[in-house]
């Protein structure tokens with residue numbers, strides 16, 4: 278494994294992070310009719326990740342790992358499983374990131390970025406993770422009902438009390454990132470990372486901003502790292518969907534996979550992508566991750582792919598990418614090819630509510 282500093286911070290993270298949003302399913306359903314997580318296998322994946330040198334783990338209070346849309350009955354399970362799995366390891370050797378924002382309970386303060394919700398949820402996350410502190414605490418999305426200054430002042434208190442070491446945001450508009458960065462400087466909050474959707478097919482996001490054209494420049498300007506989520510386009514860049522949807526894949530239970538990715542145009546380009554991987558003698562997943570590492574090198578922005586895995590073999594396959602250096606010709610060929618099928622995901626972006634007007 279190789280380790281890099283996350284942006285301009287001193288925090289060293291493995292070049293690959295393991296994400297714990299979707300976890301392997303068992304064949305048994307719970308009382309809500311939802312397939313349980315195969316907890317034993319999920320833990321084995323975490324153990325194997327640590328064996329392979331991965332020190333950077335990504336979860337969120339809302340993640341439950343089941344094959345189901347988020348609901349308040351299942352939230353927190355991913356943090357609990359991670360907490361159980363890492364109990365026997367040296368805490369100081371690991372970098373644990375979690376998030377806050379989405380609905381955790383069915384009452385008016387059960388979601389958001391108010392001081393009340395943040396203070397409650399950090400206590401809950403630490404309890405589920407069985408930890409005294411988290412390395413990175415993210416705002417999972419903006420909360421348009423709460424002044425962002427209130428939220429940041431809560432984070433400042435968490436940093437001062439030692440419960441949180443570093444801070445990050447996920448899918449905040451670049452202008453809001455600049456504003457938050459200045460506010461964090463005033464409050465001495467170490468704001469070090471942006472968590473953004475980014476992969477070979479999804480280099481542009483939304484009509485409001487584009488990842489490469491706007492997020493990368495702001496990250497570079499402010500010395501922030503980028504934690505790239507869905508780096509394999511939720512498994513689409515592994516080649517597994519080239520001849521249909523395998524029954525055990527995410528595409529078998531998440532409609533979005535077909536809707537968003539499996540169009541005739543994308544499949545055609547994915548076949549060309551597969552041919553390039555075969556020419557290089559590597560797997561499609563390795564090529565997708567090596568392309569991100571090359572983007573990181575060329576752009577001068579630390580980009581850490583957060584990969585998901587439902588089998589140990591996935592991790593073993595993906596981790597090889599850390600040692601693959603794409604040559605300039607292949608990088609350009611791939612970057613040009615991806616333009617033929619770029620997916621522009623225009624979900625719109627929520628802007629933060631500001632209490633104070635700074636320049």
Ligand SMILES: NC(=O)c1ccc[n+]([C@@H]2O[C@H](COP(=O)([O-])OP(=O)(O)OC[C@H]3O[C@@H](n4cnc5c(N)ncnc54)[C@H](OP(=O)(O)O)[C@@H]3O)[C@@H](O)[C@H]2O)c1
Pocket residue numbers: 295296297298299335336417447472473505506507508509510511512513515517525526527528562583584585586587588590591592594595
């Ligand atoms: N901040 C946010 O809002 C946000 C949003 C989404 C995700 N995230 C973070 O990003 C992490 C990664 O997201 P993701 O799971 O969608 O990422 P991904 O790495 O693009 O997709 C992972 C999925 O691809 C399949 N896969 C992975 N490696 C494979 C291999 N070598 N061969 C074959 N199949 C393979 C597995 O799915 P199947 O086996 O089930 O097909 C796996 O669950 C999450 O866990 C979470 O931590 C953050």
